[in-house]
Amino acid sequence: MKRRIIHIVAKNSDWLSKDIxxxxxxxxxxxxxxxxxxxxxxxxxxIGVIFFVVGVIFFFAFNWDxxxxxxxxxxxxxxxxxxxxxxxxxxxxxxxxxxxxxxAVLLIGVLFAVFGQIYQTGAxxxxxxxxxxxxxxxxxxxxxxxxxxxxxxxxxxTTLILFFNQVQTTLHLDQIIILLFALNxxxxxxxxxxxxTDFVSDKGKWFNYLLTLFVFGLLVNGTIYEIFDDRMVxxxxxxxxxFPLLYFHGHQQKDVFYLGVLGFSSIILIISLIxxxxxxxxxxxxxxxxxxxxxxVGFLVQYLLKLNRTWYGKK
Amino acid sequence: MEKSKIIVFLDSxxxxxxxxxxxxxxxxxxxxxxxxxxxxxxxxxxxILGAFISAGFFFLFLxxxxxFNDELGQLISGxxxxxxxxxxxxxxxxxxxxxxxxxxxxxxxGSIFVSFLQMDLNLSVIHLVFICISIGLIIFxxxxxxxxxxxxxxxxxxxxxxxxxxxxxxxxxxxGFVAVALTYYTLKETEFISxxxxxxxxxxxxxxxxxxxxxxxxxLGAINWMFFDVESYYIPYxxxxxxxxxxxxxxxxxxxxxxxxNGQLYSIVMLLLLLPLINNPGIIGSVFLLILxxxxxxxxxxxxxxxxxxxxxxxxxxxxxxxxxxxxxxxMGTGLLFLIAYGVFLRLExxxxxxxx
Numbered sequence: 001m002k003r004r005i006i007h008i009v010a011k012n013s014d015w016l017s018k019d020i021x022x023x024x025x026x027x028x029x030x031x032x033x034x035x036x037x038x039x040x041x042x043x044x045x046x047i048g049v050i051f052f053v054v055g056v057i058f059f060f061a062f063n064w065d066x067x068x069x070x071x072x073x074x075x076x077x078x079x080x081x082x083x084x085x086x087x088x089x090x091x092x093x094x095x096x097x098x099x100x101x102x103x104a105v106l107l108i109g110v111l112f113a114v115f116g117q118i119y120q121t122g123a124x125x126x127x128x129x130x131x132x133x134x135x136x137x138x139x140x141x142x143x144x145x146x147x148x149x150x151x152x153x154x155x156x157x158t159t160l161i162l163f164f165n166q167v168q169t170t171l172h173l174d175q176i177i178i179l180l181f182a183l184n185x186x187x188x189x190x191x192x193x194x195x196x197t198d199f200v201s202d203k204g205k206w207f208n209y210l211l212t213l214f215v216f217g218l219l220v221n222g223t224i225y226e227i228f229d230d231r232m233v234x235x236x237x238x239x240x241x242x243f244p245l246l247y248f249h250g251h252q253q254k255d256v257f258y259l260g261v262l263g264f265s266s267i268i269l270i271i272s273l274i275x276x277x278x279x280x281x282x283x284x285x286x287x288x289x290x291x292x293x294x295x296x297v298g299f300l301v302q303y304l305l306k307l308n309r310t311w312y313g314k315k
Numbered sequence: 316m317e318k319s320k321i322i323v324f325l326d327s328x329x330x331x332x333x334x335x336x337x338x339x340x341x342x343x344x345x346x347x348x349x350x351x352x353x354x355x356x357x358x359x360x361x362x363i364l365g366a367f368i369s370a371g372f373f374f375l376f377l378x379x380x381x382x383f384n385d386e387l388g389q390l391i392s393g394x395x396x397x398x399x400x401x402x403x404x405x406x407x408x409x410x411x412x413x414x415x416x417x418x419x420x421x422x423x424x425g426s427i428f429v430s431f432l433q434m435d436l437n438l439s440v441i442h443l444v445f446i447c448i449s450i451g452l453i454i455f456x457x458x459x460x461x462x463x464x465x466x467x468x469x470x471x472x473x474x475x476x477x478x479x480x481x482x483x484x485x486x487x488x489x490x491g492f493v494a495v496a497l498t499y500y501t502l503k504e505t506e507f508i509s510x511x512x513x514x515x516x517x518x519x520x521x522x523x524x525x526x527x528x529x530x531x532x533x534x535l536g537a538i539n540w541m542f543f544d545v546e547s548y549y550i551p552y553x554x555x556x557x558x559x560x561x562x563x564x565x566x567x568x569x570x571x572x573x574x575x576x577n578g579q580l581y582s583i584v585m586l587l588l589l590l591p592l593i594n595n596p597g598i599i600g601s602v603f604l605l606i607l608x609x610x611x612x613x614x615x616x617x618x619x620x621x622x623x624x625x626x627x628x629x630x631x632x633x634x635x636x637x638x639x640x641x642x643x644x645x646x647m648g649t650g651l652l653f654l655i656a657y658g659v660f661l662r663l664e665x666x667x668x669x670x671x672x
Contacts, residue, residue: 002324003612008345009328010508011515013337020505023328029612033573037664039609044657052650058643260357264364286376290369294418297365298411304358305410 069118076111080104098145105136126162133159146204177222178234184215220265224272254311256304263300362414370421386433393426404456439479442472459520466524487596490532491557497525498561501611533600555593562603597627
């Protein structure tokens with residue numbers, strides 16, 4: 001933002017280049033020496049650790065067949081214990097602790113995979129992911145880190161999808177998608193309500209954004225399937241519940257992101273309805289849709305700009 | 316950033332004696348009332364997506380209606396769309412009309428391209444025409460997305476020439492030249508924005524266009540030339556040398572800025588450490604973009620550089636024709652070297668702090 005303002009001032013004045021450069025330094029737009037030192041430190045440490053760890057993994061991968069069963073399992077269990085203890089009692093910063101704990105959660109999956117490989121248990125992918133998800137829950141709740149919650153949600157969704165693919169196979173694809181929307185929607189709603197009651201920190205907007213995109217991506221996807229399958233009940237209910245909540249939340253948070261997602265999702269659904277209604281029989285519908293999209297997006301952009309000005313353009 | 320904070324920052328800027336002949340009313344109007352400061356990334360992405368989808372459906376309509384059959388009609392409608400887009404960009408009526416302009420521009424490019432293909436024109440000739448159109452749009456179109464796209468069309472479209480002339484191996488060389496242009500343009504930011512109005516409003520989109528073009532070119536250069544049925548010579552090291560040169564220049568300038576002793580020596584040592592990777596412009600290009608982005612305060616370049624580094628290093632080890640054991644020793648050895656360098660760096664830092672105190 002500061003950079004943009006400096007550009008505007010330079011455009012409308014006689015401002016010498018060397019003076020502008022001084023402002024860049026004064027306003028910390030360019031990094032100071034301390035920031036360069038931090039970059040070098042983090043890069044050297046991160047590259048060193050990653051290369052070394054991957055090298056160790058490759059070493060064990062090469063010798064995997066020759067390693068005894070107990071050593072294989074003991075190795076991975078040992079790593080899980082070491083990572084967890086270091087995360088709990090180590091004197092590093094929060095970032096390093098999170099990396100260690102994320103590594104421990106990933107290693108749980110590796111442990112199950114190795115167990116299944118050694119003993120040929122005949123478990124399917126659903127059983128594997130179910131076990132991984134259940135055994136990760138404790139770490140996720142204990143640490144309460146957004147990175148771990150993201151990983152946990154990925155595992156939950158993968159488990160559910162595999163459940164409907166391999167165990168309970170009676171549901172249609174669109175019903176599965178709408179169900180996933182509902183479950184993930186409940187997670188998003190719970191987080192928002194907990195944030196309002198200050199039970200959960202307000203930080204981590206990126207998590208809310210990511211979850212919103214995922215939830216409404218599922219809703220739009222599932223509803224489109226239902227539109228073309230002439231079975232619009234669940235999707236329609238999802239839209240009736242989800243869209244007003246998103247609108248209300250966007251206005252409460254004064255964040256155009258949520259309203260942008262809402263607007264764009266609406267445009268996509270209306271296009272699907274038009275295409276379904278016309279059944280691709282006339283080509284003029286594409287011209288109509290083209291004009292509709294540009295008109296609606298233009299209107300949406302103007303509306304969001306106006307909202308931004310109203311919310312943040314106060315004196 | 317709230318309006319009150321923007322006003323405070325602007326007022327502090329305008330008080331500086333170094334700013335001469337400032338049109339204060341125009342500045343305040345653009346900063347406080349302009350779309351730019353209230354338009355965030357959500358709105359920009361919506362504009363691009365909307366224009367893209369609208370152009371796609373419009374094209375579908377043209378195709379099904381048989382309007383692609385007449386190449387002259389296509390060309391005329393493309394030119395008219397382009398003129399309309401330019402008019403909308405110049406009229407400055409706001410983001411809504413600019414998004415229609417972007418859509419018309421996409422349709423224009425598509426129509427002109429299809430009409431030239433139907434006229435059986437050579438791809439190289441088509442690209443030459445598009446270079447001329449893009450240069451015109453950079454100069455005359457007052458729109459961020461249009462200028463940025465035009466830069467990308469110029470550089471990435473040049474790969475079409477390289478493919479046509481069986482010179483696909485020259486893609487890394489092209490990326491080297493783009494690196495030189497990007498370095499010059501980024502480091503001379505203050506000179507460009509103070510030079511003229513056109514340079515000022517073109518700076519940000521052209522810089523971003525160069526950045527994205529560089530990323531695409533190092534990605535294309537990394538594609539094994541065997542995938543393309545052309546006879547080509549693979550000289551990635553020429554591109555890498557150009558990129559290393561740019562990196563060396565940035566490092567040297569940085570050490571000089573902070574008055575670090577033996578800065579030239581450190582720059583040379585760092586370049587020599589990267590020299591073994593000279594046949595891999597992907598890794599060298601990613602390091603360059605990461606350092607350039609950080610030195611100039613551009614988070615997008617820094618993030619692209621970081622992602623590129625992760626991808627190209629992974630790809631490098633995957634493609635190596637050694638067994639897992641050799642690869643594991645190489646990686647453990649490299650990791651240990653970096654950890655030793657980390658230890659040395661920490662020691663040097665604490666020694667410098669002790670000397671200062």
